[in-house]
């Protein structure tokens with residue numbers, strides 16, 4: 731999934747109103763933040779295989795350290811624990827931890843059978859919605875809109891940045907999401923990893939927009 735992970739961050743605000751949207755979005759994106767580093771250092775492997783799913787032309791051959799269920803629980807515990815250490819807010823720490831683990835669950839819906847459970851197990855899981863582009867699009871888009879609605883119910887704009895900035899942000903996300911369904915095949919996996927880095931500024935940007943909104 732793509733905007734589905736951002737969606738979890740938006741919805742989290744309802745359960746952790748004092749926590750920055752930047753942190754709340756970083757948590758569900760965390761596994762995809764790690765992935766390009768692991769890919770470029772050769773710790774994990776992936777390659778471009780056009781048609782391997784109808785939406786995503788990437789064969790995720792080996793990525794247990796970022797994307798196994800066990801790793802997601804490890805990272806969720808680590809980030810949730812770190813947040814508790816820094817902020818002493820148990821509920822928000824749980825929201826952060828669950829947010830990290832939610833990544834695996836959402837990826838499970840869209841990925842082909844490529845998601846591992848453990849670091850060295852052979853079995854792979856995934857429902858493969860990416861082979862049904864219309865359904866994949868609708869499921870992720872509707873999930874995103876519901877979560878965004880939760881965020882809008884939990885906050886209100888304090889100024890134009892909080893209002894217009896949010897809508898620009900959401901439009902950019904939605905545009906990138908639609909691009910995923912365009913059928914464009916990246917030239918190589920390095921380009922995929924490097925373009926993942928280009929999305930990183932969206933995390934502090936969420937923090938900044940959220941700072942210009944108030945909890946209601």
Ligand SMILES: [Zn+2]
Nearest residue numbers: 731761762837
């Ligand atoms: Zn992922």
